[in-house]
Amino acid sequence: MSESYVKEFESFAGATTAEGPEWLEPVRRAAMDHFARTGFPTAREEEWRFTPVSPIAQATWRSGGVGGIEDVAREQLTPFVFGHSEWCTLVFVNGEYAPALSSPGSLPEGVLVANLADALRNGNGTEILERHLTRYARIEESPFTALNTAFLRDGGLIHVPAGTDLPHPVNLVFVTTPDAAGAVIHPRNLVIVERNSRASLVESYVTLAPGARYWTNPVTEVWTGANSWVEHTRIQRESEAAFHVATTQVEVSRDSHYRSFSMAMGANLARHNLNARLGDQNSEALLYGLYITHGNQVVDNHTVLYHDHPNCHSWEVYKGILDGHSHAVFNGKVFVKPEAQKTDAKQTNRNLVLSDHAKVDTKPQLEIFADDVRCTHGATVGQLDEMALFYAQSRGLPAEEARRVLTYAFAAEVIDEVSLQPVRDELNRLVLRRLNGEA
Amino acid sequence: MLEIKDLHAGVAGKEILKGITLTVNPGEIHAIMGPNGSGKSTLAQALAGHPAFEITGGQVRFEGQDLLDMQPEERAQAGLFLAFQYPVEIAGVTNAYFLRAAYNALRKARGEEELDSMDFLDVLEQKLKVVDWEPEIMHRAVNHGFSGGEKKRNEILQLAVLEPKLAILDETDSGLDIDALRTVAQGVNQLRRPDNAFIVITHYQRLLNHIVPDYVHVLSDGRMVMSGGKDLALELEARGYEWVDAQAEALTK
Numbered sequence: 001m002s003e004s005y006v007k008e009f010e011s012f013a014g015a016t017t018a019e020g021p022e023w024l025e026p027v028r029r030a031a032m033d034h035f036a037r038t039g040f041p042t043a044r045e046e047e048w049r050f051t052p053v054s055p056i057a058q059a060t061w062r063s064g065g066v067g068g069i070e071d072v073a074r075e076q077l078t079p080f081v082f083g084h085s086e087w088c089t090l091v092f093v094n095g096e097y098a099p100a101l102s103s104p105g106s107l108p109e110g111v112l113v114a115n116l117a118d119a120l121r122n123g124n125g126t127e128i129l130e131r132h133l134t135r136y137a138r139i140e141e142s143p144f145t146a147l148n149t150a151f152l153r154d155g156g157l158i159h160v161p162a163g164t165d166l167p168h169p170v171n172l173v174f175v176t177t178p179d180a181a182g183a184v185i186h187p188r189n190l191v192i193v194e195r196n197s198r199a200s201l202v203e204s205y206v207t208l209a210p211g212a213r214y215w216t217n218p219v220t221e222v223w224t225g226a227n228s229w230v231e232h233t234r235i236q237r238e239s240e241a242a243f244h245v246a247t248t249q250v251e252v253s254r255d256s257h258y259r260s261f262s263m264a265m266g267a268n269l270a271r272h273n274l275n276a277r278l279g280d281q282n283s284e285a286l287l288y289g290l291y292i293t294h295g296n297q298v299v300d301n302h303t304v305l306y307h308d309h310p311n312c313h314s315w316e317v318y319k320g321i322l323d324g325h326s327h328a329v330f331n332g333k334v335f336v337k338p339e340a341q342k343t344d345a346k347q348t349n350r351n352l353v354l355s356d357h358a359k360v361d362t363k364p365q366l367e368i369f370a371d372d373v374r375c376t377h378g379a380t381v382g383q384l385d386e387m388a389l390f391y392a393q394s395r396g397l398p399a400e401e402a403r404r405v406l407t408y409a410f411a412a413e414v415i416d417e418v419s420l421q422p423v424r425d426e427l428n429r430l431v432l433r434r435l436n437g438e439a
Numbered sequence: 440m441l442e443i444k445d446l447h448a449g450v451a452g453k454e455i456l457k458g459i460t461l462t463v464n465p466g467e468i469h470a471i472m473g474p475n476g477s478g479k480s481t482l483a484q485a486l487a488g489h490p491a492f493e494i495t496g497g498q499v500r501f502e503g504q505d506l507l508d509m510q511p512e513e514r515a516q517a518g519l520f521l522a523f524q525y526p527v528e529i530a531g532v533t534n535a536y537f538l539r540a541a542y543n544a545l546r547k548a549r550g551e552e553e554l555d556s557m558d559f560l561d562v563l564e565q566k567l568k569v570v571d572w573e574p575e576i577m578h579r580a581v582n583h584g585f586s587g588g589e590k591k592r593n594e595i596l597q598l599a600v601l602e603p604k605l606a607i608l609d610e611t612d613s614g615l616d617i618d619a620l621r622t623v624a625q626g627v628n629q630l631r632r633p634d635n636a637f638i639v640i641t642h643y644q645r646l647l648n649h650i651v652p653d654y655v656h657v658l659s660d661g662r663m664v665m666s667g668g669k670d671l672a673l674e675l676e677a678r679g680y681e682w683v684d685a686q687a688e689a690l691t692k
Contacts, residue, residue: 393511396548
């Protein structure tokens with residue numbers, strides 16, 4: 001099965017070598033070789049046990065040059081771009097940067113926000129790219145990362161120099177159109193926030209083709225410098241016939257704070273691997289997630305927290321609302337190295353199941369090799385609280401509305417953890433629309 | 440307003456209320472006292488329509504309607520309100536959102552237009568004074584992380600906003616310090632009108648110093664064993680519930 005990718009790679013590599021930097025070529029090739037050896041994962045592998053990727057593996061996907069940019073009008077993006085013209089927004093249509101749909105916003109001096117394809121071609125941010133790109137998301141960890149690395153072409157590049165506060169989030173919007181049907185897209189993002197800086201970004205995967213069957217295979221690498229603060233919101237609203245397999249790899253430096261909110265509502269099958277390494281003392285990672293599924297959707301969140309050093313803190317809350325015949329998978333690993341004393345790690349996964357046919361597989365996995373630590377985890381799968389329902393009804397809310405209010409409350413509790421108000425508002429709107437059956 | 444006739448109710452096949460009869464008219468305050476396990480809270484929850492309680496006999500009419508035939512929300516829409524003994528915490532939804540949703544549900548049921556959040560704020564501003572609260576409380580999640588006293592105060596705030604015809608206070612005084620008790624009682628006294636009524640369920644006589652009842656009923660083992668004026672509460676306080684039990688025993692013999 002991997003032969004077709006190898007063949008495709010040869011023509012792709014031929015076309016990009018002339019444009020891209022020299023150092024990248026062997027990286028691509030190594031990634032391709034790796035994928036050629038491993039191929040796609042099967043359900044026999046523990047990591048992929050509940051998430052059948054065979055529909056991806058068995059299909060043949062067009063790659064590269066999907067086009068479709070000129071068919072998209074700015075107004076069509078209104079539901080996805082938050083309506084803040086002061087935000088720097090990069091729009092990618094079917095994987096390709098769309099300058100006419102993007103807006104530069106207002107950025108402090110020295111901040112670089114560019115699309116990767118241009119940066120690789122014209123040498124913009126060369127040093128940053130060579131130092132960081134492909135250094136964190138390891139091809140050995142996932143065949144999907146290997147494939148993305150082999151075919152990486154475009155995506156967002158954000159570099160915030162030391163001592164800089166971004167007043168507004170940077171908004172990366174990946175939108176698909178009907179032209180994406182049958183295609184694979186490999187967005188690649190690199191976010192570097194140097195020491196003593198503060199930045200937020202919103203990374204969205206959305207569609208203008210709700211029934212289209214395509215495959216998005218994004219990889220995002222985030223590196224935070226010492227004493228920095230980074231908030232990363234991810235919104236996945238792909239077509240419900242699409243596949244979305246993503247990796248986010250985060251390196252958190254000394255005294256810095258990384259927080260993520262990962263929202264998944266779309267795709268037929270969605271997998272998000274979020275790996276955060278607390279790479280030095282006194283660093284902190286807060287991982288929040290919300291998945292809302294219906295129909296036959298499969299949504300899988302795999303998170304890994306590496307506690308490599310002492311005095312680090314991680315806090316994780318993932319919540320799910322499942323309806324129809326949907327299936328949610330949560331796997332949360334926490335690795336605590338022997339030297340990572342005084343680690344404080346807490347993980348929670350809570351699932352609200354609205355239908356008799358929905359299914360949840362949740363698995364915490366704590367591997368702790370230090371003795372002076374505080375690590376806890378908990379998982380619940382349940383229905384709406386009967387007492388709370390009665391309470392709401394006894395105040396006059398009809399049963400159906402009481403259910404909706406309580407379901408919304410369940411979601412809103414974790415959305416409240418997003419620190420940016422406009423992002424929070426947007427997430428709340430999305431949830432309400434879904435619960436009202438409008439999306 | 441409320442007419443309970445020989446009400447029998449229980450949970451999971453176990454009978455808890457063994458024939459309750461009670462009539463409440465507009466303008467009245469009835470106190471229901473009794474030891475733990477006597478069925479006080481069951482009576483309150485059964486009247487509000489808690490699905491866990493099965494009605495095994497008797498009738499209840501409220502404002503001319505068959506109360507037992509109504510859903511909990513229909514009872515609320517007809518003007519019944521239960522202040523919970525253990526108010527439920529709802530993380531994720533603000534007090535303001537929840538209360539406006541309830542307020543609008545009642546308006547909608549009456550065929551009135553719903554209020555937007557700005558107009559509702561005006562309503563709320565007046566009602567917050569009843570419980571002597573600042574508007575900040577409305578931005579907190581419903582009862583979430585509230586102290587015991589705050590939760591009970593929140594129930595009275597809901598009562599003030601929703602303006603029921605009949606309010607049942609289920610051990611609203613339990614666990615309150617004297618200041619909180621006074622705030623809650625003053626709230627209730629302000630809301631008292633000739634056209635509404637209250638049933639105050641309590642374990643202790645203390646609350647009745649602040650909310651003076653017209654009638655006091657004593658419940659024991661699912662039956663009303665005594666009824667009288669407000670002095671009955673004092674006598675009960677002096678003699679203890681053992682005295683009631685003895686009376687009850689005499690009654691069943």
